[in-house]
Amino acid sequence: MGIRENEAVRAILGRRSIRRFEDRPVDTETVELLIECACAAPSAANVRPCHFVVVTERRLLSAMAEGHPYAKMMFEAPLAVVVCGEPDKSDFAARYWEEDCSAAMENLLLAAHALSLGGVWIGVRHAPGQEARIRDLLGIPDRIAVLGVAALGYGKEQKEPHSGIPDGALHLGGW
Amino acid sequence: MTNFHIDPTIGFILGRRSVRKFLPNAVIPEMVTTLLECAFAAPSAHNRRPLHFIVVDDRATLDALAKAHDSGKAMETAPLAIAVCADTSIMPEGDMAWIEDAAAAMENILIAARALGLEGVWLKVMDRHPREERVTPVFGPPPHVKIVAIAALGYGDEAKDPHRGVNEERIHRNVWG
Ligand SMILES: Cc1cc2nc3c(=O)[nH]c(=O)nc-3n(C[C@H](O)[C@H](O)[C@H](O)COP(=O)(O)O)c2cc1C
Ligand SMILES: Cc1cc2nc3c(=O)[nH]c(=O)nc-3n(C[C@H](O)[C@H](O)[C@H](O)COP(=O)(O)O)c2cc1C
Numbered sequence: 001m002g003i004r005e006n007e008a009v010r011a012i013l014g015r016r017s018i019r020r021f022e023d024r025p026v027d028t029e030t031v032e033l034l035i036e037c038a039c040a041a042p043s044a045a046n047v048r049p050c051h052f053v054v055v056t057e058r059r060l061l062s063a064m065a066e067g068h069p070y071a072k073m074m075f076e077a078p079l080a081v082v083v084c085g086e087p088d089k090s091d092f093a094a095r096y097w098e099e100d101c102s103a104a105m106e107n108l109l110l111a112a113h114a115l116s117l118g119g120v121w122i123g124v125r126h127a128p129g130q131e132a133r134i135r136d137l138l139g140i141p142d143r144i145a146v147l148g149v150a151a152l153g154y155g156k157e158q159k160e161p162h163s164g165i166p167d168g169a170l171h172l173g174g175w
Numbered sequence: 176m177t178n179f180h181i182d183p184t185i186g187f188i189l190g191r192r193s194v195r196k197f198l199p200n201a202v203i204p205e206m207v208t209t210l211l212e213c214a215f216a217a218p219s220a221h222n223r224r225p226l227h228f229i230v231v232d233d234r235a236t237l238d239a240l241a242k243a244h245d246s247g248k249a250m251e252t253a254p255l256a257i258a259v260c261a262d263t264s265i266m267p268e269g270d271m272a273w274i275e276d277a278a279a280a281m282e283n284i285l286i287a288a289r290a291l292g293l294e295g296v297w298l299k300v301m302d303r304h305p306r307e308e309r310v311t312p313v314f315g316p317p318p319h320v321k322i323v324a325i326a327a328l329g330y331g332d333e334a335k336d337p338h339r340g341v342n343e344e345r346i347h348r349n350v351w352g
Contacts, residue, residue, distance in 0.1 A: 003209045008290030011184040012213040012283050035346060037188045040338035041282065042297050053347040060349055095302055099324075102278030103297075106217065107188050110286065114184035121218050121279075126272040139351045147275070162216035170211060171229040173236060175260075175316040 011114045014161040018118025019073035021153035025056070026079045030115055034081065034152070037111035041103035044096035049089045050104045053082035053138055060137065064149065067133050071122045077151040081108060082124075082138065085145045098125065101147040108150050118155025124148045187289045190337040194294035195249035197329035201232070202255045206291050210257065210328070213287035217280040220272035225265050226280055229258040229314050229322075236313065240325065243309040249296050249327035257284060257326045258300075264319035277323040284326050294331030299324050 003009065035052055043049060055061055056079055065074035074080060083105045085097030093100075105121055112119045124130045124146045131146045140146065211228055219225070231237055232255050241250035250256055259281050261273040281297055288295045300310050300322045311322050 003205055003291060004212075006209075006290050008184040008187045009209055009213060009287055012287055012290075013216045015216065015218075017218060032341070033185065035341050036339075037185060039341045039345075040189045040191065042191070042193060042285070044299060048342075048345075051345045051347065053349070053351060055349050057349045096299065098274055099278040099281075099299075102275040103282040105275075106279040106282040107286075109218065110283075111185055111188055114182050114188075123220050123272060123275070125275070126220065126270055138347075138349075141351065144351075163212060165208070165211050165215055166224070169215070169224075169227045171227060173229075173231060173233060174314050175227075175229060175320070 010161070011110055013163060015110055015113040016159035017120040018155040018157055019120050020156035021073065021076045021078065021118065022156050024078065024154050026117060026153060031079065033115065034108055034111050038083070038104040038108045041100065041107045043100040045092040047090050047093045047100070049086045049093040049097040050101050051084040051086060051144060053084065053140065055080040055082060055138070063137055064134065068122065068127065068130055071151065073120060074151045077153045079152040081150045081152065082134065083147045083150065084140060085147055087145050088143055097145060098147060105148060105150060112152050116154070117152055119150050119152040122149040122151055187286050189339065191285050191289045192335035192337070193296040194331040194333055194335065195296050195327070196332040197252040197254065198332050199254065200330045202293060202329060206293070207255065209291065210284050210287050213283045214259070214280040217276065217283045219276045223265060225261045225263065225273045226276055227260040227262060227320065229260060231256040231258070239313050240310065243313050244298060244300070244325070245306055247298055249298065252332065253327040253329045255328040257328065258314055259323045259326070260316060261321045261323055262319060263321055274323065281324055281326060288328050292330070293328055295326050295328040297324055298327055
């Protein structure tokens with residue numbers, strides 16, 4: 001078997017942003033497994049600064065979609081996981097929560113793809129005004145930072161897997 | 176309780192642990208290419224794709240990195256390192272989403288490594304001082320390129336248990352609390 005046929009490699013290459021969803025809920029056991037995978041992500045100095053808000057209420061999903069310029073798919077998605085960080089947990093958390101939470105988010109998206117779900121990373125942290133809006137909507141305290149939202153569900157679109165290495169982006173030995 | 180053996184990808188996500196001691200066996204070029212493809216397959220905000228990767232497999236440079244990085248002992252035995260870098264010049268002024276892109280790519284590298292029978296560890300570079308000032312010159316990137324972190328990679332010489340379970344206190348349903 002070739003290396004690229006490795007099942008996990010195929011899952012990593014096959015993960016694409018899916019923005020159309022079937023009208024079908026994701027069962028609790030699957031949601032638990034997604035979160036377990038997110039919790040398995042590495043974190044600087046093992047601080048584990050991530051929190052997850054699992055949103056399945058239609059009203060809240062639609063409200064999240066409404067006020068975000070690039071999140072219309074949340075009108076359709078049956079599930080969203082809001083990935084949050086706790087910067088004041090420690091000095092390491094303050095500086096690295098964003099990387100820790102991004103690794104957790106990538107685990108969520110990879111696990112979703114592996115479990116036949118589709119999803120997309122909705123940026124919150126660097127989208128002006130969005131962090132305060134999501135905090136208000138979900139009652140997230142001010143001391144908690146919001147990285148982004150994974151909009152998830154059974155996908156209604158298919159995309160080609162990634163492949164190859166872009167020209168000029170690879171350097172050997174040094175820059 | 177979930178059965179993480181059901182799906183191999185889930186098994187690799189849960190099984191990924193930070194390994195900092197490696198056997199001397201080299202990583203074959205085909206595997207290195209696959210790791211890089213997986214890195215480039217990570218999501219990217221607005222699909223800007225600001226990432227570059229530097230592959231290091233010569234002993235002298237690995238040793239130099241191990242010395243320059245105060246938490247980089249893993250590179251003393253690792254036969255391979257991949258530096259995850261971001262070209263900040265292609266980003267709009269003040270947009271730091273490249274940190275998120277870089278972290279997602281790093282996680283892809285580490286999970287792909289695990290899937291191929293390799294192990295690795297994420298070694299932070301950016302925003303640690305004087306680490307960043309010591310490590311960056313070993314690679315010699317132009318000033319607009321940030322070395323975010325290095326993955327030290329190889330065949331592991333230590334074994335660790337997979338991750339299991341969740342911390343319920345960190346999971347909130349529909350609203351916080
Ligand atoms: C930090 C980050 C923020 C993103 N924010 C959004 C978003 O707000 N809305 C959206 O539709 N996609 C968003 N995406 C998904 C990207 O547009 C997508 O990853 C990129 O176009 C590459 O496509 P692929 O994920 O199918 O490989 C985001 C991705 C990242 C990494
Ligand atoms: C952003 C980030 C930076 C890290 N930096 C280092 C580092 O400089 N040196 C190191 O030995 N480990 C580093 N690690 C690895 C963590 O120490 C490790 O992920 C954590 O202890 C949890 O253990 P696990 O990866 O085995 O689950 C880093 C991890 C992350 C996510």
